[in-house]
Amino acid sequence: MRHKKTPYIRVRRIPAGKFHRYSNWKFKDYFTHIDVTLKDLIFGNILGFLGFIAGIITTFFRLIQKRNRPNIVFLKGGFVCLPVGLISRLLKIPYIIHESDTVAGLANRILMKHAKKVAFGMPIPEETKEKHPNYVWTGIPVGPEFKPVSPTKQLSLKKAFSFGPEKPLVVITGGSQGSENLNEATRAILPELLKFTSVGLVAGRKHYEDMVDLKQYENWDHASLESNFRMWEFNTTMNELMGAADVVVSRAGATTIAEMAALKKATVLVPFERLPGSHQVKNAERLQELGAASVVSDMKMCEDPTLLLNEIRHLVKSPRLRADMADKLSEEARSDAARRLASIILEEV
Numbered sequence: 001m002r003h004k005k006t007p008y009i010r011v012r013r014i015p016a017g018k019f020h021r022y023s024n025w026k027f028k029d030y031f032t033h034i035d036v037t038l039k040d041l042i043f044g045n046i047l048g049f050l051g052f053i054a055g056i057i058t059t060f061f062r063l064i065q066k067r068n069r070p071n072i073v074f075l076k077g078g079f080v081c082l083p084v085g086l087i088s089r090l091l092k093i094p095y096i097i098h099e100s101d102t103v104a105g106l107a108n109r110i111l112m113k114h115a116k117k118v119a120f121g122m123p124i125p126e127e128t129k130e131k132h133p134n135y136v137w138t139g140i141p142v143g144p145e146f147k148p149v150s151p152t153k154q155l156s157l158k159k160a161f162s163f164g165p166e167k168p169l170v171v172i173t174g175g176s177q178g179s180e181n182l183n184e185a186t187r188a189i190l191p192e193l194l195k196f197t198s199v200g201l202v203a204g205r206k207h208y209e210d211m212v213d214l215k216q217y218e219n220w221d222h223a224s225l226e227s228n229f230r231m232w233e234f235n236t237t238m239n240e241l242m243g244a245a246d247v248v249v250s251r252a253g254a255t256t257i258a259e260m261a262a263l264k265k266a267t268v269l270v271p272f273e274r275l276p277g278s279h280q281v282k283n284a285e286r287l288q289e290l291g292a293a294s295v296v297s298d299m300k301m302c303e304d305p306t307l308l309l310n311e312i313r314h315l316v317k318s319p320r321l322r323a324d325m326a327d328k329l330s331e332e333a334r335s336d337a338a339r340r341l342a343s344i345i346l347e348e349v
Contacts (some may be wrong), residue, residue, distance in 0.1 A: 014058050016080040017051025019106075048079075055083030063091055071349045072096065074114070074341075077108050085111040096345055100140050100254035101279040102286050116348050119341055121254050122286070123332070138341050139334025140258035144264075145239040148264040148330070157244035161196045162225035168316045171200045171245035176234055178204015179251060181302055182270060183211050188305040190217060190229070197316050198228035202239060208233040239263070245316045246322065249308070252280040253293075257287065261333035266322035268294045268311050270301060290330035 030229065062068050073088045073095035075081040079242035081097075085107070088095045099108050100121035112118050118132070121140035129135055155165045163169055170193065174182045183203055184195075194217065196200050203211040211231065219227040235241050242248050242263055250256050252271035260267045269287065287293040294311050301308050315322055334340065 012062065014062070014080075014084060015051050015054040015081055017048035017053070018079045019048045021054075023114075026028075052079075052083060055080075056087060059083045059087040060090075063087055063093065069093065071347060074098070074345055075111065075115075077105055078108055082107040082110065089114050093218070094348055096348060098138070098341060100258075101319075102254075102282045103279050105279065107141070117344050119344060121337075122283070123260065130258065136340075137334075137345065138344065139337030140254055141338035141341065142255070142262050143239065144257050146259045146262040147335075148262075148327065149243040154244055155239050158198075161200065161230065161241060161244055163200070163230070163244070164228060167198045167228055168196075168246040169200060169244055170247045170249065170312055170316065171196045171202070171242055172249040173202040173238070174204050174207075174251055175253070175256070176205060178202070178207040179270075180207050180210075180270070181298055182251075183207050184248070185301050185305040185308050187211070187307040189213060190214065192309055193312065194228055196313065197246075199230075201229075201231045202235055202238075202241075203231055203233060205234055247312060249312065252284040254279075254283060257283060257293075257329075258333060258337075260293075261329045261331075262335065264326045264333075265331040266294075266315055266325045267316065267329060268296060268308070270296050270298050270308070274300045290328055290332075292332060293327060294325070 025203075063070075069091070070093060073084060073093055075085050075095055075097045077097065077099055085095055085097075089111075094116045094118045095111070096119065097108055097111055097115045098119045098121070099105075099112075102122045108118075116134065118135050119138040120135060121138070124135050124137050130253050130323040158165050158169055165258075172182060174180075183201070186201055190199065201211070201214070203214075205226060214229075214231055215228055217229040218231060219225070239259070242259070242265060245265060247267045247268065248260055248265050249270065250260070252269040257269075259269075269284040271278075273281055284293065284295045288295045294315060296308050296311050315325075
């Protein structure tokens with residue numbers, strides 16, 4: 001009996017260099033910020049430049065060989081794609097770009113002019129499509145597990161996470177690594193939050209140890225949760241946890257937004273404002289203009305955490321507003337985003 005060979009994808013690493021830039025920083029911030037020093041920036045950017053040169057050289061010698069030369073290159077964006085895109089253009093290998101955010105990052109802006117197609121995660125304004133016929137809206141691929149849940153299923157998920165079904169549930173997450181600012185704001189407002197809602201906090205692998213004191217709010221009687229608070233370092237079933245939520249509080253990364261749209265959730269976005277290009281801020285502002293999300297400024301929240309408290313309270317106590325917001329956010333989702341992207345790539349091969 002002959003056994004079918006298991007298909008596999010060969011992975012070959014290419015070095016890359018990241019250039020450190022921060023949005024909305026004044027000159028003095030580079031000397032005084034506790035997380036980043038001028039020394040870190042100088043040496044970090046020197047190492048970034050060397051990594052970029054190494055990526056250019058490695059990519060050239062990989063792609064110049066006929067046996068390694070692809071028919072087409074797919075670039076997802078970010079600094080890791082820049083060496084590959086530049087060498088692909090040099091060797092006249094066509095490439096396709098996918099840009100997740102409302103505003104393209106530096107690497108994609110450099111590469112977009114010569115791309116065969118530029119696929120966007122966010123809808124494209126009509127005037128932009130007229131100027132750039134090679135731009136197309138595909139949406140952002142997310143896992144098939146991210147899909148709306150029925151009210152009955154939502155109650156079942158709440159019980160599965162040990163939350164009482166009688167209270168609304170707010171899930172706060174800064175992603176797998178967590179967000180120090182979101183965590184600290186949650187610490188400040190948690191006693192007030194627990195007066196009117198259940199709270200699930202995903203503190204993140206990077207910051208969990210700094211938040212363990214909040215475990216005092218997580219009271220168990222054997223296997224039964226007697227309080228309405230739980231905290232995780234990271235949750236491997238985020239689709240179920242967020243599916244159980246009535247309100248989700250998160251950063252404003254494009255993939256996170258796509259997951260919330262697919263789940264059809266009312267969302268409070270707290271964009272990370274230091275990122276170069278302010279793409280999280282622009283993602284959040286666009287959705288706020290559409291009435292598809294609430295937005296709280298990260299810097300203002302750090303100064304006054306009650307801004308986040310008030311926004312959460314407003315949504316928790318306004319079921320119709322939550323439903324309307326969730327409907328508008330879901331219009332930004334494309335469940336067939338992966339299929340659309342695959343079709344575009346195959347058309348250009």
